[in-house]
Amino acid sequence: MNPMEVLRTAVYALRGNWMRSALTSLGVIIGIAAVIVMVSVGQGTQAEIDKLVSGLGSNRLDISPGSGRGFGGIRIGGANTFTLKQDDADAIRAEIPEVQYVASTLRGSSQYVYAENNWSGSWQGVQPDWFEINGWQLASGDGFDARAYTGAAKSVILGETVRRELFGDEDPLGQTIRIGRVPFTVVGTLKPKGQGGFGQDQDDIVVVPLETARRRMLGAMGLPPGAVMQIALGVANAKDLDYVQGEVEALLRQRHKLQPGAEDDFNVRNIAEIIATRTATTNLMSKLLGAVATICLVIGGIGIMNIMLVSVTERIREIGLRMAVGAGPRDVRRQFLAEAMLISMIGGVIGIAIGIVGALLVGKFSDLPVAVNANVVGLAATFSIATGLFFGYYPARKASLLDPIEALRQQ
Amino acid sequence: MSAASTAPVAARAVIETQALDKVYAQGTEAEVVALRGVDLRILQGEFVAIMGPSGSGKSTLMNLLGCLDTPSAGVYRCDGVDVATLDAEQRARLRLDKIGFVFQGFNLLPRMSALENVSMPMGYANVHRGERLERAHAALAAVGLGNREGHKPSEMSGGQQQRVAIARALINRPPILLADEPTGALDSKTGEEILALFKSLQRDGHTVVLITHDPDVAHHCDRIFVMRDGQLSEEARA
Numbered sequence: 194m195n196p197m198e199v200l201r202t203a204v205y206a207l208r209g210n211w212m213r214s215a216l217t218s219l220g221v222i223i224g225i226a227a228v229i230v231m232v233s234v235g236q237g238t239q240a241e242i243d244k245l246v247s248g249l250g251s252n253r254l255d256i257s258p259g260s261g262r263g264f265g266g267i268r269i270g271g272a273n274t275f276t277l278k279q280d281d282a283d284a285i286r287a288e289i290p291e292v293q294y295v296a297s298t299l300r301g302s303s304q305y306v307y308a309e310n311n312w313s314g315s316w317q318g319v320q321p322d323w324f325e326i327n328g329w330q331l332a333s334g335d336g337f338d339a340r341a342y343t344g345a346a347k348s349v350i351l352g353e354t355v356r357r358e359l360f361g362d363e364d365p366l367g368q369t370i371r372i373g374r375v376p377f378t379v380v381g382t383l384k385p386k387g388q389g390g391f392g393q394d395q396d397d398i399v400v401v402p403l404e405t406a407r408r409r410m411l412g413a414m415g416l417p418p419g420a421v422m423q424i425a426l427g428v429a430n431a432k433d434l435d436y437v438q439g440e441v442e443a444l445l446r447q448r449h450k451l452q453p454g455a456e457d458d459f460n461v462r463n464i465a466e467i468i469a470t471r472t473a474t475t476n477l478m479s480k481l482l483g484a485v486a487t488i489c490l491v492i493g494g495i496g497i498m499n500i501m502l503v504s505v506t507e508r509i510r511e512i513g514l515r516m517a518v519g520a521g522p523r524d525v526r527r528q529f530l531a532e533a534m535l536i537s538m539i540g541g542v543i544g545i546a547i548g549i550v551g552a553l554l555v556g557k558f559s560d561l562p563v564a565v566n567a568n569v570v571g572l573a574a575t576f577s578i579a580t581g582l583f584f585g586y587y588p589a590r591k592a593s594l595l596d597p598i599e600a601l602r603q604q
Numbered sequence: 605m606s607a608a609s610t611a612p613v614a615a616r617a618v619i620e621t622q623a624l625d626k627v628y629a630q631g632t633e634a635e636v637v638a639l640r641g642v643d644l645r646i647l648q649g650e651f652v653a654i655m656g657p658s659g660s661g662k663s664t665l666m667n668l669l670g671c672l673d674t675p676s677a678g679v680y681r682c683d684g685v686d687v688a689t690l691d692a693e694q695r696a697r698l699r700l701d702k703i704g705f706v707f708q709g710f711n712l713l714p715r716m717s718a719l720e721n722v723s724m725p726m727g728y729a730n731v732h733r734g735e736r737l738e739r740a741h742a743a744l745a746a747v748g749l750g751n752r753e754g755h756k757p758s759e760m761s762g763g764q765q766q767r768v769a770i771a772r773a774l775i776n777r778p779p780i781l782l783a784d785e786p787t788g789a790l791d792s793k794t795g796e797e798i799l800a801l802f803k804s805l806q807r808d809g810h811t812v813v814l815i816t817h818d819p820d821v822a823h824h825c826d827r828i829f830v831m832r833d834g835q836l837s838e839e840a841r842a
Contacts, residue, residue, distance in 0.1 A: 198727045209715050514711045517672065518725040519700025519776065521693040597672050601711070 194524050203531040206504075214536055217500045220493020221540030221580055222547060224486050225573045229548025230555060231482030232569045237562035238475035242468050244388070252431045253326055254438055255462040256281075256424040256445070275420035276458040281445060282320075282424045289440050294427030296323035299406040299416075305399060307359040307370040314355060316372070316399040318406020326427040329400075334366050334381030337402050341380075345404040349377040352398035353385035375409050377401070434465050478561065490576060493540065494584035501533050501588035505595075512592055513600025526593035533585020534578060541577025545570055617681075618702075618779045618811050619646040619669060624678035626664050626834075638664040640834040641678070646813060648779065651806040653814045653822035655839075656831030663784070665831065666815050670703050670782050671695045683779050700728055704773030708785035710765040712757040712772075718744060719753040722771045729776055743771040747801060763794035770801060774810070781805065781812045787821055799824045 194202075207214040258276040279297055286295040299318035304311055317323070321342060324330070334350070341348045349370065356365055365379045386395040407416065428437050438461050445459050505512070512525055520528075549565055556563030626639040638661045646652050656662045667673040668680060671687050672695075680687045683702045690698060699705075712721045723740035731739070744753055747767040757765050766786060773781055783802065787795030799821060802812050814825060822828045828839040 194727050195730055198730075198733075202727070205715075510711065511713055514713070515724070515728075516696060517670070517699065517705050517711075518772065519696055519703075519728045521696030521728075523693060524696070524728055598667050601707070 194520075194527065199527050199531045200535070202528055203535045206508075206528075206532055207535060210504075213500060214539075217496050218493070218536050218540030218543070220489050220496045221537045221577055222493075222544040224489030224493050224580070225541050225544025225577050226548035226551055227482050227486035227489055228573050228576055229545060229565070229569055230552045231479050231486060232572060233548075233552035233563045233565045234482070234555060234561050235475060235479045236566065236569070237556070237564040238471060240564050241562040242471060245464070245468060252428045252434065253464055254426040254428065254434065254441065255464075256426070256441065257460050257462065258422070259458065259460060274458070275417050275422075276449065277421050277424060278419045279421055280419060281448060282421065284444060284448060285424070285426065285441060288444060289437060291428055291430065291433045291437050291440075292426050293429040294322035294326045294425075296320040296326055296425050297403060297421035298323060298423045298425065299403060299411060300422050301406070301410055303372050303399075303410065305355060305359060305370050305372055307365075307368065310359045310361075312355055312358040314397045314399060316401060316406070316410070318401050318403045318410070320403050322427065323400075323425065326425045329386075330384045332382045332384040334379070336381040342402045342404060345408045346402060347375060347377045347405065347409065348380040348402065350381040350383060350400040351379060352383050352400075353396035354394055355397060355399055356382050372399070372401075372410065431465065434463060438463055475561070486576075490580050493537070494580045497533050497536055497581060498584040498588055500536075501529060501585055502591070504532070505529065505588050505592040509595065509600045509603045512595055513597045513603070516595070516597035517601060522593035525595075526589045529589035529592045530582065530585050533589065534581035537577045537581030537585075538574075541574055544577065545573050548573065615647040615649055616684075617645050618648050618683050619644060619813070620679075620681045621645075621668075621675075622679045624665075624668065624680060625676045626661075626668060626673070627676045630676060638834055639668070639675070642834075642836045644829065644836060646811060648811055649806065649809055650827065651802065651812045651814070651825045653816060653825035653828045654831060654836075655816060655819070655822050655828060657817060660831040661834040662815050662817075662831050664834075665836070666782060666784050669780075669813065670705060671698045696728075700725065700776060702778050702780055704776070704778040704781045706766070706769050706773050706781065706783040706786045708788040710757070710762070710769045710789070712765055712768055714757055717754050717756060718749060718760070718768045718771075721757070721768055722775055725772060725776055739775060740771070743775050744768070746774075747771045761794070762790050763797060766790060766794075766798050767801065770798070770805075774805070779811055781810050783812065783814045785816055786814065787816070787818070795821070 256277060259274045277297075282295050282297045285292055297320055300315060302313065302315040304313045321337070324336075331350070332353070336350060337346070337348055340346065349372065351359070351365060359365070359370060360368070365382060368379050369376045370379060371377070383396070383398070383400070388394060401410070403421075426437070426441070428434055441461055442457065446457065449458055451458065515525065552563050552565050555561055621642055621644045624639055624642040624644075625637070628636040628638060642665060654662055654665065664673070668675055669682070671682055671690075674688055674695075682698060685698060685702075687695065687698065713724065716724070719737065719740050722743050723736040726736040726739065741750075741753065744750055747770055749764060749767050749771070752760060752764060757768070760768070770786075781802075786802075787798050790798060802814065803824065806812055814821070816822055829836050830839050
């Protein structure tokens with residue numbers, strides 16, 4: 194019997210009991226939907242982590258003022274507490290050799306004007322290591338030289354978004370833009386990074402030297418002398434991260450003269466920790482859904498096997514007749530396998546549809562990242578076919594081994 | 605079949621058995637000897653009856669002749685093929701090519717129309733669907749049911765159902781037609797019509813082996829064999 198004929202016969206048989214067939218495929222539907230949601234959440238999280246790592250680098254620690262221990266809703270230093278000083282950064286560089294890069298930053302936002310174009314956005318006042326720690330590279334220009342840092346030069350480097358908004362097709366190098374009321378010379382542009390791990394536009398950025406920011410852009414804010422808003426550290430070796438974090442905390446507590454038991458007046462944020470938390474949450478979620486999927490597919494498969502066994506018994510005369518008119522064991526086996534696989538494949542198709550909708554809903558109503566792609570669908574389809582094949586084989590084999598004489602004699 | 609009509613004298617045996625034995629549960633206390641040394645030779649184009657009381661071994665012989673079973677000893681050549689050498693898959697293929705079954709209980713598939721029932725065996729012979737429906741159409745017309753193609757078995761009389769079953773048995777153009785009590789479930793008038801149909805099939809060159817316990821039915825045949833306690837003998841015609 195050719196495959197098309199086998200399929201036609203299977204469709205015919207299932208249609209005769211379509212309610213039963215539909216209920217039988219329910220287990221597969223739920224199982225496959227769970228597979229889709231599971232894989233989508235897993236892939237979404239992986240994509241997010243990849244973005245986070247590529248955007249921030251994984252071997253870094255960020256120190257910000259204020260108290261707080263961690264990520265996600267816990268107090269993270271406000272802009273009005275200035276407990277971190279440039280001296281702290283210098284001390285870390287001097288006393289913790291595992292720290293490869295140190296860069297203090299000041300932040301703010303302003304309006305940037307060039308000719309008739311203007312753009313509002315945030316800026317960063319940085320030290321030289323900032324580029325390395327954050328993985329920024331210059332697309333054009335020479336950037337800041339040593340004198341620009343020490344002399345608070347009115348030089349600026351533009352992110353791709355700002356460059357596009359202000360200059361369009363024009364070459365920005367050497368041009369003068371105004372930040373607030375102060376004219377700055379453009380000395381470089383940054384290579385674009387695209388969207389960040391949290392969905393923000395990383396290229397919407399303007400970079401100036403730290404001292405320039407302190408003297409010319411934050412002058413009116415009454416910043417305490419030597420204060421910085423953040424210190425970013427690059428650690429040479431990822432395995433030293435935890436150790437360095439401990440060292441930094443001890444050093445800063447000592448420098449800030451905090452009594453034992455007193456709360457930190459700074460906050461060290463570890464990107465690896467964030468990633469680990471994210472991964473752990475997702476892994477748990479994936480395992481849970483994986484367990485649900487496995488159980489559903491097994492139960493669904495057993496349901497299929499059960500119904501197919503019933504079907505073989507019910508249709509024993511039909512099997513006998515088909516054998517008498519020339520169906521071989523192979524034909525009978527194929528027919529019942531095709532029916533089992535059809536049930537599980539229909540369940541798979543419905544499950545894929547429900548799973549995609551479910552994954553999108555999870556993405557909408559929870560903070561879990563979700564990525565639905567074609568691989569997921571392929572995987573789910575494979576699972577559904579495999580379920581039908583595995584659990585349909587035994588009943589199909591049983592049918593094929595029937596003795597036609599006995600089968601015809603059954604009532 | 606054209607060979608039979610042009611040269612009937614040289615007709616060859618489509619069924620040939622030599623010393624056929626069939627023993628069930630051999631070597632145990634429940635051993636039953638169903639057939640003993642059955643010799644049978646049926647030529648192409650013959651219309652033959654096999655008679656005998658219940659339990660005489662008729663059905664066993666029928667199953668063997670229909671290649672549903674293999675003999676315990678002896679040789680059966682079905683249209684020249686020694687059945688004992690075949691496995692289940694090959695015997696299925698042989699049934700497909702050589703045997704058409706007609707049963708007492710018709711054995712139509714209840715959810716299929718007459719046309720689908722008749723075309724069903726051709727699916728296993730990998731006949732193209734278009735040709736299948738065409739041939740099924742012609743076969744139903746040949747048994748006088750050209751206007752009943754779309755009817756389900758439950759919508760037809762017993763005689764009509766048996767005609768559908770006969771059309772199905774003929775659909776792969778097998779050289780042998782095996783009918784097991786084909787009129788047993790029909791009233792005598794309808795039974796006569798079915799027997800008339802078999803006779804017309806014989807005139808078209810088909811070989812028909814009819815199994816029955818009814819002497820009136822057997823009398824329509826060219827030759828009559830009788831089974832008694834597993835042994836077969838030919839009855840002289842009166």
